[in-house]
Amino acid sequence: MKLPVSWLADYVDFDLSPEEVAEKLTFSGTEVESIDVIGGDYEGIVVGEILRIDPHPSADRLQLCLVSDGSRELPVVCGAMNFEIGDKAPLAVVGVELPGGMKIKKARIRGEESEGMLCAEDELGLSDDHTGIMLLPREIKTGTPFSEVIGPPETVLNLEVTWNRSDCLSIIGMARELAALLRTDLKIPTPEISESEARTSDGISVTIDAEDLCPRYAARLLDNVQLAPSPMWMQRRLSLCGVRPINNIVDVTNYVMLECGHPLHAFDYALVGDKKIIVRRAVDGESIATLDGQDRPITGETLLIADARHPVAIAGVMGGAGSEIGENTASVLLESAAFDPASIRRTSSQLGLSTESSHRFERGVDPEGVEWASNRAASLMAQLGGGDVAAGIVDVYPGCPGERKVVVRFDSTRRLLGADISDDCMVDILNSLCLTVTSRDESSCTVLVPTFRRDIEIEADLIEEIVRVYGVAQINESVPVSHVVPGASDMPFQMAKACRADLVGLGLSETMNYSFVSAQLLDSCCKYDADSRVVLPNPVSAEHAVMRNSLVPQMVETLGRNLSRQIQETAFFEMGKVFLKKESGEIHEEDRLCMGFMGPLGRTCLDKRRPIDKEEPFLWLKGAIEALILAKGQGQVESVAVEHPYYEAGSSVSVSIGGCKAGFMGLLREDIRRKWRMQTPVAIGELALDTVVLARNAVPELTQISMYPSISRDVAMVVPESATHEDITRIMRDSAPAELTAIELFDIFRTEGLGQGKKSLAYSLEFRSLDRNLTDEDANKYHETIKAALKKELGAEIRDS
Amino acid sequence: MNAEELAGTIQEALEEGRTAAAPEALEAIRVKYLGRKGLLPRVMKGLKDADPSERAQLGKLANQLKQELGKLLGARKQELSGASGADAANFDYTLPGQWRQLGTRHPISRVIEDTAEIFARLGFTVAEGPDVETGYRNFEALNTPPHHPSLDAQDTFWLESGELLRTQTSPVQIRVMETQPPPVRVITPGRCYRRDTTDATHSANFHQIEGLYVDKCVSLADLKGTMAYFARELMGPSVGVRFRPHFFPFTEPSVECDFSCHVCGGKGCSVCKHSGWIEIAGAGMVDPRVFKRVGYDPAGVTGYAFGMGVERIAMVKYGIKDIRMLYDNDVRFLKQFK
Numbered sequence A: 001m002k003l004p005v006s007w008l009a010d011y012v013d014f015d016l017s018p019e020e021v022a023e024k025l026t027f028s029g030t031e032v033e034s035i036d037v038i039g040g041d042y043e044g045i046v047v048g049e050i051l052r053i054d055p056h057p058s059a060d061r062l063q064l065c066l067v068s069d070g071s072r073e074l075p076v077v078c079g080a081m082n083f084e085i086g087d088k089a090p091l092a093v094v095g096v097e098l099p100g101g102m103k104i105k106k107a108r109i110r111g112e113e114s115e116g117m118l119c120a121e122d123e124l125g126l127s128d129d130h131t132g133i134m135l136l137p138r139e140i141k142t143g144t145p146f147s148e149v150i151g152p153p154e155t156v157l158n159l160e161v162t163w164n165r166s167d168c169l170s171i172i173g174m175a176r177e178l179a180a181l182l183r184t185d186l187k188i189p190t191p192e193i194s195e196s197e198a199r200t201s202d203g204i205s206v207t208i209d210a211e212d213l214c215p216r217y218a219a220r221l222l223d224n225v226q227l228a229p230s231p232m233w234m235q236r237r238l239s240l241c242g243v244r245p246i247n248n249i250v251d252v253t254n255y256v257m258l259e260c261g262h263p264l265h266a267f268d269y270a271l272v273g274d275k276k277i278i279v280r281r282a283v284d285g286e287s288i289a290t291l292d293g294q295d296r297p298i299t300g301e302t303l304l305i306a307d308a309r310h311p312v313a314i315a316g317v318m319g320g321a322g323s324e325i326g327e328n329t330a331s332v333l334l335e336s337a338a339f340d341p342a343s344i345r346r347t348s349s350q351l352g353l354s355t356e357s358s359h360r361f362e363r364g365v366d367p368e369g370v371e372w373a374s375n376r377a378a379s380l381m382a383q384l385g386g387g388d389v390a391a392g393i394v395d396v397y398p399g400c401p402g403e404r405k406v407v408v409r410f411d412s413t414r415r416l417l418g419a420d421i422s423d424d425c426m427v428d429i430l431n432s433l434c435l436t437v438t439s440r441d442e443s444s445c446t447v448l449v450p451t452f453r454r455d456i457e458i459e460a461d462l463i464e465e466i467v468r469v470y471g472v473a474q475i476n477e478s479v480p481v482s483h484v485v486p487g488a489s490d491m492p493f494q495m496a497k498a499c500r501a502d503l504v505g506l507g508l509s510e511t512m513n514y515s516f517v518s519a520q521l522l523d524s525c526c527k528y529d530a531d532s533r534v535v536l537p538n539p540v541s542a543e544h545a546v547m548r549n550s551l552v553p554q555m556v557e558t559l560g561r562n563l564s565r566q567i568q569e570t571a572f573f574e575m576g577k578v579f580l581k582k583e584s585g586e587i588h589e590e591d592r593l594c595m596g597f598m599g600p601l602g603r604t605c606l607d608k609r610r611p612i613d614k615e616e617p618f619l620w621l622k623g624a625i626e627a628l629i630l631a632k633g634q635g636q637v638e639s640v641a642v643e644h645p646y647y648e649a650g651s652s653v654s655v656s657i658g659g660c661k662a663g664f665m666g667l668l669r670e671d672i673r674r675k676w677r678m679q680t681p682v683a684i685g686e687l688a689l690d691t692v693v694l695a696r697n698a699v700p701e702l703t704q705i706s707m708y709p710s711i712s713r714d715v716a717m718v719v720p721e722s723a724t725h726e727d728i729t730r731i732m733r734d735s736a737p738a739e740l741t742a743i744e745l746f747d748i749f750r751t752e753g754l755g756q757g758k759k760s761l762a763y764s765l766e767f768r769s770l771d772r773n774l775t776d777e778d779a780n781k782y783h784e785t786i787k788a789a790l791k792k793e794l795g796a797e798i799r800d801s
Numbered sequence B: 001m002n003a004e005e006l007a008g009t010i011q012e013a014l015e016e017g018r019t020a021a022a023p024e025a026l027e028a029i030r031v032k033y034l035g036r037k038g039l040l041p042r043v044m045k046g047l048k049d050a051d052p053s054e055r056a057q058l059g060k061l062a063n064q065l066k067q068e069l070g071k072l073l074g075a076r077k078q079e080l081s082g083a084s085g086a087d088a089a090n091f092d093y094t095l096p097g098q099w100r101q102l103g104t105r106h107p108i109s110r111v112i113e114d115t116a117e118i119f120a121r122l123g124f125t126v127a128e129g130p131d132v133e134t135g136y137r138n139f140e141a142l143n144t145p146p147h148h149p150s151l152d153a154q155d156t157f158w159l160e161s162g163e164l165l166r167t168q169t170s171p172v173q174i175r176v177m178e179t180q181p182p183p184v185r186v187i188t189p190g191r192c193y194r195r196d197t198t199d200a201t202h203s204a205n206f207h208q209i210e211g212l213y214v215d216k217c218v219s220l221a222d223l224k225g226t227m228a229y230f231a232r233e234l235m236g237p238s239v240g241v242r243f244r245p246h247f248f249p250f251t252e253p254s255v256e257c258d259f260s261c262h263v264c265g266g267k268g269c270s271v272c273k274h275s276g277w278i279e280i281a282g283a284g285m286v287d288p289r290v291f292k293r294v295g296y297d298p299a300g301v302t303g304y305a306f307g308m309g310v311e312r313i314a315m316v317k318y319g320i321k322d323i324r325m326l327y328d329n330d331v332r333f334l335k336q337f338k
């Protein structure tokens, strides 16, 4: 909300700079976001009179004007069209510098001489308006310095009024705040009206059909109104508040709204059918043309102001074009009412139409303020438009708010705030805010809550009032004291944190993606899981329309995006939730860990150029997963070959940790990675985070280490390709005694000499006993047993070394 | 040369022998002390002219020089003439190191973990909850008035199931209070969602950290002290904190908490929009109506709660200009968060 400081001074006396006022308001709960100075000294700018207008010979959008500056007549080329001969406007002559820094020079514009400029409001720094030149009242003498017309520069505070304080959406509301902070008086003008003989009640009847949505509706009539522009002082105040001046009647409704926060509406009385106002809910299929020129269909719950036949306004939001104040308006029906905030909010958001009026009504206006606002507006209209105010108000008031009293206890207040505020100080603060203390004893006081402060319901609300005026800064900071809450545990968070740290230690960098993705991205990885996807009914964009059901698609995207930026080699992990729709429609959330490897990660820098073999990235990732688990756990990581839509056929496994199914890993399907221009195999794995962190939570079980020396033996063998490392090591372990303490693969090769479908593997075996020195004979015996088992079970051909 | 001087010189010779780094240096030492024109022959020659009382002593020392230095030089010569010695000239210690580098934590994780750690010192544990929440826990239980703008369908992702994607992590506080009697000290980091159009400072998907402390006599003074402690721990010892009254449905009184700008020290710069202050957290004393809803006795307990945006803290702390950088996952960006 915009608050011109000079207007504020109408209602409260203060001896503070605008910055000091801003400081006071900010630290009492209404933040001043910025302070603007609007206007300038306007040196050299005068009121010019347009004497002649000719079309520009070579430009349709320009006009040639002859303008008087009071002493000379100057040719001025002008791009605006909103004026006629005799109009007056601010004229900047050659040599003048405008507030924006633009300097007026003698110029030829499309061949025509121009010695000055007729200014629009934005060029003068008065508003953003650039719809035409700024027209000034014709009665001002030509040549008068513009600064005398517009007045000195004004300071405007831009306020962020909190949602609960609808009473602060007005100049008087803010004056009330400042008066409380300064403990000074608030000066509210008393409207003076001299009513004519005509009686309002003869001219209009008001019926409220929807009392739940309209607690009060008051109508007044004015006759013999002279429509004209408002005086400069009013226009200036309106534009300082960001409201465009229109004419004296409409301007008064806006002026009073800005002044007291109560939105008003003026109808052309002649256009209100049958002299009737009916406040009612819309009927389905109804529509209304609003003041902004739009035809708006209305639905059932919308509150309308109607005459006997048609809607004439959307209550609290915008008036109808059919009863708009116009050139021919001679009598005015002035509406001052209160509406249900929720209803106005609903309508405003349904129509996508937010106005100064709806902004206030949806936060709540005070039904008790209806009469003052009506009187104030009638009085100003009569003063400016010369109208006759009919006697009395037709005031229908079914929803009078009851009296509300709230008790605040002094000791609880002190305890809650941790501050030693005296009883007297509290009572004084409450009274200064018009929260009148009606009674008090040694422990508490009772406050009569005024109708404009409907936000105050319970004691805590009053404590808030006390502390914001007392000053939060006045409360001492207490040194925090640590306390253990018995039974509180955050193991899942701590374990995930440790997991993250180990992944970082393994050289992986953490990524983070949105929880929602495009259906297209999910489809590109797997088209067959659409049933399990949680689709957002109201997404912001198609890019973010579906909740992710896996972290893999975004991992692919992330690797691909990095590759497109020439990052060839990277290892990523992401920890995050996936969302799966069950058949019942219920949504299941699961924390996952996803890892993605791209490029020659496992190679030393001197060995990176060699082509990457398919097995390599898979084994690097597998190694990283094993390292992650074994860093803090003891569960064995087991892989079983399975097919999975994300991965290449024959290159993916399901991963179990310590016997629990954890997820899948494999080589990303080639057609997916080709889309991202990834030339080399990419390994990706996705595991259930719970399984990973639980496996890592093992308490170390120590095994005795042997003090006796070890003996090693090598086994080299030729086996069919179908024999796996796992088969071989299993056979070794099964056949060997407990003295076999380590098996290490140290060579694999395939040559033509070995024959088709064969490979050679070589292992180093370590034997060691816990309780004795092994002899060479012992080792030879074990060695032979193992070799025999390999021959028997795999048909291995043992190569003698 | 008397015996004492000779003993000193022997020590020097041995030291030179021990520290010599090349075979050439060893040879020079040998020539200097044991060579034909070196120290040893000179001492031997001088023996006969020496004071008879020192003669025996000098002889002994001369022998020691010959034996010990000879042995040392022999041993060192072997050391230096080994494989490494021969290749010393080919050793390039400026070649790139060969060990896998560490990865990096995401800046959002860093802020969350760092914050949780700071509050852990005060006895706060982390509580987490689901992203998919009920409207009740996300709004009503938090005392959100029925026509409050945050209830707008336009601002919230409602799901077909009738649930919603939580717009704040406050529902976790409700979950904690629903299941646990006071006292409560929790910190609730997590992902939240609002239907914001993404731009440099908004993201429809973001993270929050909230805190809740409920006990017999918790005061606004405690809240102030805790936020000030947190600010200094997170941003550095010179960071100041100020509080402005504000409005949140969940708390009353409510405050907004600003940290003094760590970039300019409060003098004003582009980061703090020339105000010297950066808005970081919303906070306040838990509204008694919230206690009532979760079954706590509002007459028996008080509490404070606070909440802040993780992305915002990360942006302020690390000088990130655009929130979208946090979700772009460019490794050149991520690698800077060591």
Ligand SMILES: [Zn+2]
Pocket: B261, B262, B263, B264, B265, B266, B267, B268, B269, B270, B271, B272, B273, B274, B276, B277
């Ligand atoms: Zn700064």
